[in-house]
Amino acid sequence: MKAKPETEKRDAAAAGAFTGEQAVERIDAKNSVKDIMEKVMQGVFLFCGLVAIGFVLVISVYLIISGIPAIREVGLLNFLGGTTWSPANKTEPSFGILPMILTSVYGTAGAIIIGVPIGFLMAVFLSKVANRRVAAVIREVVDLLAGIPSVVYGLVGMMVLVPGIRNVFNLAAGDSLLAAIIVLAVMILPSIISVSETALNAVPREYEEASLALGATEIETYFRVSAPAAKSGIAAAVVLGVGRAIGEAMAILMVAGNVANMPSLLSSVKFLTTAIAGEMSYAGGLHRQALFSIGLVLFVFIMLINAALNFFFKRDKEGN
């Protein structure tokens, strides 16, 4: 009485899991609905996989097509090497973006010079020195810092840094390269900290133990053994920071002043990104096309940085 339902159940289970019979059926009738479904789904997934490639192609093609005309009209050398940007000038418009290129380079370099040492020290602190609970709390807050939208950084920079710089240096206006550099430095901190910390955590414990056993102090071990061992990870963090800083638009649009001067620390400046973000809404004709060309220049910069990043990450993987 008891055994019967159990065998029934087993049979039902076997039927439900469709082992032998259905497999045979599948071999016999290859065009069954199920097979078609399998084929269709494979196609659907392949399509999804190719979407990323499609997006990159669309971005590249559109930027190149829309960026070339203005460069052609102005001339590549005049465009990249010209020092005056006055696109709205009716009689003699000029489209030189050298000030913006230099501003973007200086701004990024400044943010790296300030952000990387602090971020690196913080990563060493979190990875090696701080006790676990303190490190966990700090990490949470750093993550929150990474989640704050860039316009919020811009707003705080506008209200705190800009007046501060105006008062300290006695300027007419505080919107300046310096303000932008500080905002960028704060914005790249979270990614520098987390990537360097991951690299430092991956250093084999034996290296550090060997160093300590040879008589080095803990601090010496962190800086002379752990850090060099994690150097490609830290390099990746730096390159990631460069990518972030050079691509940021909205936050520095709010603090940089947006006049296309040749860059100097305390003058109002215009970045590649802020030129696009700030002028697109009212630009027309050749001016608008020139903004697309700026986008193309920025795109080339970013692709170079991505290539560098790939190089470091790959070396890191092979190294381990």
Place this chain on the structure above:
Amino acid sequence: MNEHESITAPLSARRRAWNGTMRALLYAAAAFICALLVFLIGYILYRGIPNLSWQFLSSEESVINDIQGILPAIINTVYVVFWTLLIILPLGVGSAIYLTEYATNKKLVSIIEFATETLAGMPSIIFALVGMMVFCQALGLGTSLIAGSLTLVMMTLPTIIRTTQESLKTVPQSYREGSLALGSGKWHMIRTVVLPSSIDGIVTGCILAVGRIVGESAILMFTAGMSMSMAQFGGGSIGEFFSNFFSAAGSTLTVSLYVYAKERADFGLAFAVAVVLLIIAFVINIAAKLAGKKLKKN
């Protein structure tokens, strides 16, 4: 450290000085960053909370009645998040499934991964430019929240692919083999075995994507406009409803913060929006942590 010094010869003065300096620098950097964090968050709350009221959150701006409100921005943000997720979820998860379950061609996989990394490193202003050209102009969507969502799909694709892929990798190979050995086809296996066991990773990816969407400003400024008034989402007839629903445009929370700060110099209201954004970022961080923890447990 003290123990350590006692068993070796005392450090030379130079080494001691170096050690002391570096240790001081470590603590100084940590203290500096902590102070910065406390200042940033404290300052935003201090300037923003006095301007935050229920009326501000729940009403539409009206010049005649002298009412300031960000309800349209909140609705636009939700609308954009909804559409972006609706499109990105099948695409991103499907892409991750292709990479981990189907792909056999190594070259294709490395090209797809290169494309994903390229998208991940692309600054939003580039997406904004391309989104404006492709969706607003070439595809004729005009300045609309839908065009913004489609552009955001490009931006968030790498996030979803990466987190889904990570959680797919944690599904034990034996589950797949068991399912296949019982005669199920690949799609059946993915649907019934692989996807249910990796749902946590997909959820984490969605939460992270929501964070990026809410925080994005340049893309939405270019594609969805900066209008602060309520967009027309509905309409009388069905045709009208659809055309309104898909052509709705306006500013999201981040864009309205920018408008308040930069165009109207109304900093109190800008900080009030900043508080809202800060709270959203905080909630999203916690949610992502919780989902991630669940993922690790499984």
